[in-house]
Structures are given as C-alpha cells and as structure tokens.
Amino acid sequence: xxxxxxxxxxxxxxxxxxxxxxxxxxxxxxxxxxxxxxxxxxxxxxxxxxxxxxxxxxxxxxxxxxxxxxxxxxxxxxxxxxxxxxxxxxxxxxxxxxxxxxxxxxxxxxxxxxxxxxxxxxxxxxxxxxxxxxxxxxxxxxxxxxxxxxxxxxxxxxxxxxxxxxxxxxxxxxxxxxxxxxxxxxxxxxxxxxxxxxxxxxxxxxxxxxxxxxxxxxxxxxxxxxxxxxxxxxxxxxxxxxxxxxxxxxxxxxxxxxxxxxxxxxxxxxxxxxxxxxxxxxxxxxxxxxxxxxxxxxxxxxxxxxxxxxxxxxxxxxxxxxxxxxxxxxxxxxxxxxxxxxxxxxxxxxxxxxxxxxxxxxxxxxxxxxxxxxxxxxxxxxxxxxxxxxxxxxxxxxxxxxxxxxxxxxxxxxxxxxxxxxxxxxxxxxxxxxxxxxxxxxxxxxxxxxxxxxxxxxxxxxxxxxxxxxxxxxxxxxxxxxxxxxxxxxxxxxxxxxxxxxxxxxxxxxxxxxxxxxxxxxxxxxxxxxxxxxxxxxxxxxxxxxxxxxxxxxxxxxxxxxxxxxxxxxxxxxxxxxxxxxxxxxxxxxxxxxxxxxxxxxxxxxxxxxxxxxxxxxxxxxxxxxxxxxxxxxxxxxxxxxxxxxxxxxxxxxxxxxxxxxxxxxxxxxxxxxxxxxxxxxxxxxxxxxxxxxxxxxxxxxxxxxxxxxxxxxxxxxxxxxxxxxxxxxxxxxxxxxxxxxxxxxxxxxxxxxxxxxxxxxxxxxxxxxxxxxxxxxxxxxxx
Numbered sequence: 001x002x003x004x005x006x007x008x009x010x011x012x013x014x015x016x017x018x019x020x021x022x023x024x025x026x027x028x029x030x031x032x033x034x035x036x037x038x039x040x041x042x043x044x045x046x047x048x049x050x051x052x053x054x055x056x057x058x059x060x061x062x063x064x065x066x067x068x069x070x071x072x073x074x075x076x077x078x079x080x081x082x083x084x085x086x087x088x089x090x091x092x093x094x095x096x097x098x099x100x101x102x103x104x105x106x107x108x109x110x111x112x113x114x115x116x117x118x119x120x121x122x123x124x125x126x127x128x129x130x131x132x133x134x135x136x137x138x139x140x141x142x143x144x145x146x147x148x149x150x151x152x153x154x155x156x157x158x159x160x161x162x163x164x165x166x167x168x169x170x171x172x173x174x175x176x177x178x179x180x181x182x183x184x185x186x187x188x189x190x191x192x193x194x195x196x197x198x199x200x201x202x203x204x205x206x207x208x209x210x211x212x213x214x215x216x217x218x219x220x221x222x223x224x225x226x227x228x229x230x231x232x233x234x235x236x237x238x239x240x241x242x243x244x245x246x247x248x249x250x251x252x253x254x255x256x257x258x259x260x261x262x263x264x265x266x267x268x269x270x271x272x273x274x275x276x277x278x279x280x281x282x283x284x285x286x287x288x289x290x291x292x293x294x295x296x297x298x299x300x301x302x303x304x305x306x307x308x309x310x311x312x313x314x315x316x317x318x319x320x321x322x323x324x325x326x327x328x329x330x331x332x333x334x335x336x337x338x339x340x341x342x343x344x345x346x347x348x349x350x351x352x353x354x355x356x357x358x359x360x361x362x363x364x365x366x367x368x369x370x371x372x373x374x375x376x377x378x379x380x381x382x383x384x385x386x387x388x389x390x391x392x393x394x395x396x397x398x399x400x401x402x403x404x405x406x407x408x409x410x411x412x413x414x415x416x417x418x419x420x421x422x423x424x425x426x427x428x429x430x431x432x433x434x435x436x437x438x439x440x441x442x443x444x445x446x447x448x449x450x451x452x453x454x455x456x457x458x459x460x461x462x463x464x465x466x467x468x469x470x471x472x473x474x475x476x477x478x479x480x481x482x483x484x485x486x487x488x489x490x491x492x493x494x495x496x497x498x499x500x501x502x503x504x505x506x507x508x509x510x511x512x513x514x515x516x517x518x519x520x521x522x523x524x525x526x527x528x529x530x531x532x533x534x535x536x537x538x539x540x541x542x543x544x545x546x547x548x549x550x551x552x553x554x555x556x557x558x559x560x561x562x563x564x565x566x567x568x569x570x571x572x573x574x575x576x577x578x579x580x581x582x583x584x585x586x587x588x589x590x591x592x593x594x595x596x597x598x599x600x601x602x603x604x605x606x607x608x609x610x611x612x613x614x615x616x617x618x619x620x621x622x623x624x625x626x627x628x629x630x631x632x633x634x635x636x637x638x639x640x641x642x643x644x645x646x647x648x649x650x651x652x653x654x655x656x657x658x659x660x661x662x663x664x665x666x667x668x669x670x671x672x673x674x675x676x677x678x679x680x681x682x683x684x685x686x687x688x689x690x691x692x693x694x695x696x697x698x699x700x701x702x703x704x705x706x707x708x709x710x711x712x713x714x715x716x717x718x719x720x721x722x723x724x725x726x727x728x729x730x731x732x733x734x735x736x737x738x739x740x741x742x743x744x745x746x747x748x749x750x751x752x753x754x755x756x757x758x759x760x761x762x763x764x765x766x767x768x769x770x771x772x773x774x775x776x777x778x779x780x781x782x783x784x
Contacts (some may be wrong), residue, residue: 013604040065040129041073041118044140045107047192047200048183050151053111053144054517054704058197061089061103061118070123073103076538077117078516080110083114084117084538087729092193106197106543108514109135112144112527141690147519147526147703148178150353152201155185156210161335165205167346173353178703180353190218195566196512196543198223203353206232208335212257221261225323225472226566227465227707231352232258233330234298236270248349254298260533263320264302264329271299271314276338278309279316282351282761285344295338297331298399306716308352319352320718323470324707325763328352375674379687379704380518380525385677386461386480387558389755393451412437439702456484459755462729465707466498466766468574472567473498477514477730483553488537488754492733493546493563495761498594500567511546511730516562519704526704563730578632584608585693586719590630594725598624598761600680601723603632604688604714607766609642624723626649646685646692660764672698680724683760687722688714713764715736721763728757 021432036189041063053058061073069091076086089103113135120128136143145151150173154165168180185191188210192198206219213218248267251259257268276289296471297314305320308328319328321707332339339345343780375381395403411433419428462477477494493511521527537552539754546563571593578588586605592598600621603610610632614620624630631637643649648670676682687703691711702708710720720745734752 009053010307020663027325035756040120040131042140043116043118043133043138045116046142047141047153048185049142050181050183050768051109051142051144051145052149053109053114054109054147054519055107055706056192056512056514058106058192058195058480059089059104063101065101065517067101067120067563068292071101071128072121072123074121075105075107076119077107078115078536079515080526080528081515081536083215083536085515086119086539087221087541087543103374104334105191106192106194109144110515110517111528112146114144114647136449142376146178148701149181152182152203152205152353153191153201154182154205154207155183155188155191156206156208157184157335158208161208162342164343165334165346165349168349171346171350173350174260180350188212188220188572191219193217195219195223195226196564198228203227203231203349205334205349206230206256207333208243210256211253212568214257215259219285222566224325224327225467225470226325226474228325229328230322230325230328231328231349232256232262233333234266234300235333236296237268242268248738262329263304263327264318264341265301266300266662269299270296272510273311273314273316274299276309276316278311279332279348280344282317283344283347284311284351285347287339287344289342291338295332300329300331302329304717314441317466319716321713321718323467323472323521324465324713325472326716328713328743332446347442350375358447365498374520374522377704378518378682378689378698378700378702378708380520381674381676381678381700382461382682382686382705383478383516383518383560384675385682386459386478387560387678388452388677389457389480389558391453391455392482394542395451407440410440412666444552448556453482454484454754456487456553457482457755458734458752460728460730460732460757462757462759463683463705464729464759464761465764466569466573466761468569468572468576469766471569471572473500473569474512474566475564476479476707476709477511477563478731479563479732481551481553481561481732483555483559483732486555487553487736488539489548489553489737491548491561492550493519495565495567495729495732496535496731497727497729498568498569504707506709511563511565512543513546513548513561513563514541516560519701531778548642557631561732563600565730571699574763574765575777576719576765578765579604579770580717580767581770586610586632586767587770588632589625590632590721590768591627592624594626594727594761596725596727597625598721598723598725599623601721602684603721604642605719606714607642607691608639609645610637610639612637642688643692644669644689649696669697672700674698674700679758680722680760684722687720710764717769718766719767721761721765723761725759725761729759731757 005146035537041061044050044060044062046057059075062369070638072091074086075089075090076084079085087105087107087698090107094103109116113356115132115134117130117132119130119583122128132677133141135141152165154162156163157165162184168182170179172178173180187529220230230633234680235256237250242253246251246270251266254268255262255266274294276291280287281287297316300315302315302318302320307315307318309317316331317328319326334340334345359551375384381563415429415432415436419426419432458479458481460477460479462475464473464475477493481489481491491513493513495511519522519526537550539550539552541548548561573593575593576588577589578586578590579713584606586608589604601624612622612630613636614622615636622636650668672685685698686702686705686708687710689698689709689711692698713720731754
C-alpha cells in the first residue's frame, strides 16, 4: 500500500494506492476497507506502552466478542523495506470457548509511527475481518520511543513512590547513554510472557508489594543471567508476621520469592541501622533521608561484587554480576520509610543507571569524528561488514556521477561534433543516437552483471557470550542474503554451537529470526523519516520454527536478518584460576575445552589488556589451543592499559622554552575509523565502548545490540576474553518458497551459496582476590 499526502491551501488530501500481489498470501492481499465503528479487539503494545523501533516489544490482544476456540489472530506490519511481515499470536485464555479471549506474543516495528493490521482468521486460514491501527491513534498503542532512551520498569510500588520516581523521566543515564523513561507495573504477572518481549527493559526495579511466584522467579532469573539488570529490595519480616512460618517461607518473604538464586547469603535476622549517610553520598544530594532513631533492616551478605553503600558492618546496597547480567540488592524498601519520602531517591536510581566506568580523562582528548561517514552506530559498522560480499563491487557515488557525465557528453556534444563537424550530415543523428543508446544499455548491463555477481550468497557474523560459572550463554547473529535474481525464500535459523540446553523450556531458547536494520536515518535505516512505500511482497514470521516464510529478495538486492538465542551449557567450557591482588595485577591460569582454538584474542581485567604475541611475528597473537593451560604471567605475555591500546594512545614530549623549562608530556590518540571492516576490532570496541570513552571517542553510539557493552562486568571484577573461533554458531537454511510462485522474471529456484561465516566469542571469567577482601570499596559514581 502506498500513501500520498498533498497539502493544498488549507486542505489536506490523503491518497492511498493499494496494489495486489499475486504471490501474496490471502491475509496480505485483502483490502482494508477502513476502521470499523467499534473495533472488535483491543491491542496493548510494549511494556506498559513503552516500545522502540527495531526492538522486540510484547503485545496482547483482547476481545470480548464471542469467538470460537479455532479462531486465530494475525498481526502484520511493514519492515524497513516496506514488506508486510505477518505473525500469529498465541491464544492464552477463553471462557468456555466463547470469549472474552486473550492472545499474546511479541512483534518488532520499523518506525515510531508504525501501523499494524490485525486480522481474524478461521480454522482454515480464511480471513474473517481486519482492522488497521496506527501508533498514537489507538488506546494501548502509543508512538515508539527513541533508541537512545533507557527504560526503568518498576513492580509493586505504591502511587506515592511512583510519583516520586517519575522524576527520573528525562534524566540522563550517564555521559554516554540517553535519557531515562519510567513505567510502572502492579505485579510480576504484567511482565512479558516471552523473554523476547523483555528486550525493551533496561533496568527492573522491584519493591513494595511485589512478590514472585516460582515460575515468575525462574523467568526473571533467565532474563538476568542472559544479560538483564535487576534492582531488588528486601522486605522486613517481623517476628509477629513470621511466627507460624518455616525459615524457608520467611526467607522467601524477605527475598520476594527470589531466595533460590539471588547472589547473596540471605538470612532471617534483623539488624539495627542508625545512619544512612552512604546512601545520601551515593545519590550526590544534600537532601537528607528523613529518619528518626534506629531503623530495622533485614541482614544479608553479598560475597562478591561492588559495595555501594554500607552502615558500619552492615551492607545496605551491593551490586554483583550474575551470569551475563547484573543484580543490585538494597536492604531498604523504596516504598516504605525512610526512603518513601526521600526527595533524592530518583537521584539514587539515576546513579545506579550510570554504568560508565569512571577513569581519568584529563590526559586524553575527545576524538569525535569531524567528517561525516554516514555511520552513527557501531551496529551499522558491523552490518556494513556482513554486507560486503566478495565479487560484488557496488558502484561508488563518484563513479556513478562520472558515468552519468560521460553519457551526457556522449549523446550531446560528442554526437553533435561527429554528425555536424566530422561527417557534416546532421540527419545521421537519427542513426547515431539510437545506436549510442543501445550500446550504452548493453554495456551497462554487461558491467552490472560482472560487478554484481551471478550467485546468490549468504554471510554471517555471530557474537557468542558465555559465562562458564553460571553455564549460560547467548548468541546474536547478523546475516546478509544477497539475491542474484528476484525470488521468494524460506529461511530457517539453526543453532550449531555450542551444545546447549533450554533456558525456560519454551521457544525462548530457539534462534529468534527476524529482519534487521541499522539505527540510521538513511534509506533502509530505523530512523528514516516516514515516507511512501510501493506495494511490496509480504512474508510471514514463524518464531516457533525459527523461520521466515516467503522472504522477498530483489534482483542484486541484499536482505539483512538477525537471530538471537539464550541457552544453558550442559558442561563448563572453561577452567580458570585467576587471582588479583587488588592493585591491578592479574595472575593465574585459563584452560578451555572448546573443540577449536581461540585466535586473535585478548584478555581484559580492570584497566589492563593482556596478549600473547608470537616472538617471531609480533603482529600475530598465539592461538589458545583446546586443553592448553595458559598462564597470565608466563614469558611472552604483554600487557597494556586498556584505553591506551583501544585508542592507539602514545605519549609525546612537548618541548618548553629555550632553557628547557616548561616541557610537558602530551598523550595523543588515533581517531577511530568508523569505516573499519575488521569484525574483531569492531566487537572489541563494542565490548568496552564506555570504558574507552563511548561516543566521546568513537563519535558513534551503541544502541541496538542488547548486551554489547561489557564495561560493567569489568567494573564488577570480572575478566573478559574476546577472540575468534572457526566454528559457526548459527546457520541459515535457505530454500526457494515452494508455496509461493517466484516473482515475475525469476528463472526458478536457485541455490544460495554460503559465504564467509565469522564467529566471535566473549567469555566472562571469574577472578578472586588474594587479599581476602570480598567487595570493592565505595565508588565515586559519575565523578568528573
């Protein structure tokens, strides 16, 4: 469907052109006759209405109409190329098969002002009725938020505390991250049913009346250990309230049902606290916490992590890594006294959201790009690598302009000189001009065929994150499919490595395959201004099968796809014995059991980076072979300051006056190459982006790939190994669609060749302290 808007005087004319594609399934070819007077269903999209383009959003559809059990619901929305993507929602509940009915699922939209078509189908797939709604014009379907925004979702807080925390809206998360947004949920039951729908949540704050049931607790655990950030508070349970409860039941109340997996020693003991000055200092506010006398709090002990606030020997606020995510435990309930009426409480949560590592920046200057490269995000740079197909030489803008100029000169002045000056027979232009056009068309066709290639090809870059202690992992894969001719494809994603188990026993563990678009404002980007799309071929997303059915690929066109999966690892893949003395020195050993060597690797801990260089070739890193015991302090290991290595920093002596006085040492750094094409270098920058300086150094953001930045894991004392392995993590099975007729002009099914497959692994390794200290000292967050 195409749409044209014309403004004439004081009138606004809207013209819609609808085209019917003979290859489209029935649901897509049905014309939408307009919004009914009374919509038959109500759609709720996002986490309490919050959603962002290009990121999975939960959705719920409810209807009070009398609908049989066999009725199904399908949603359709255009992707960034204008192709309608349809998917069916799962039916949750119904009363006696007659309604009301509730469907749920998740969807990804391509624009903050996207439109969704809701269709009702019978058991045979026949279209019964349809309804089209637009973001911002329907209850429950708000306009999308910007990718730079970070969402804080709260559970169980009373109205007064919600009003207080609404001050977080618009506050900056950190120097390099965007503003915060806040949504409030009543109970854990309002959280998305599928883990894909949790993608929009950056921070989850639990307090007040929130209590998790076993199934809800396990879902929360799966989200945290695969990259989520949880802020949870403990509940004070008095002896009177717990007199008939077992110790286990009382502990469950204290922890809100999370005692089985929280990374802390929880007790049923109560401690008395007389001062909360460390919380006030952490919030960087002169607003005092309103308290009178002593405060009773539940006592807990977190052995590893970062101590953020304490009162003498009692821990008040501690942050710890948990799997690939982060857990922060607060001994006080933010919904009760004394924090309930503390005016600076929003500042406390803002500081916790400020994940940037505080390092001195006085010696390094910002090197933000001064020349526009067309790249604004690290994800765009990575997608540019996977789209670079060998043998396909896209014409550059400069060459295109030169070619057009040559054609204009050939059919204009040159043709005139030939027929008027040389041959002196102007009438011959009726022969020379058509001949030139024919020759130009033939030449350009041959040139295009030679430079664009004749084989359909796919390429993949996979990013595998592993935590060998929690034995969990996640894989993000970016795929590019190049079409040598127009076709409709069935694309399936399949996990190849590592051997894994299910995280939740549901489809969350399967590779979730969908379209991909970089966060740009150019053609094909998520931030592209709204415009008109010509009628495009639709296709279907089937999450339960990790499949796209009927994906259209144009002649010499590229389709970008992404797949994501979360999983458990049956056996530990790493054996480590790393130790630090608290002063930055790292010792110990690493041994991995992967079926292949790790190449082009670096090990990072704190602010130090370790490499094992080949003595014969100092540019080559010695591979880590399987079952080889590597020692951090063995001969040949080189180490550098992380930021200096990543920025190419080097010291230079600046001479003083003639007497030699006044000389200084300046530190210079290499400008970041936003057009670099080395995937390992790009992933390294993604992994430590905030630690290196964020957008202040690279000039780029890092917004779209969830969990790309591991700077917080470094801050919490972990060591991170980043390297490359010669083992595909995810593959695509591509076939021509047997159910849909190939596009006009297609010669039939073609075989898609598998091109380059790149797999980069990032392992988060535990580090113990040789000094016997369990927690890091109180930090100075966001210090300038």
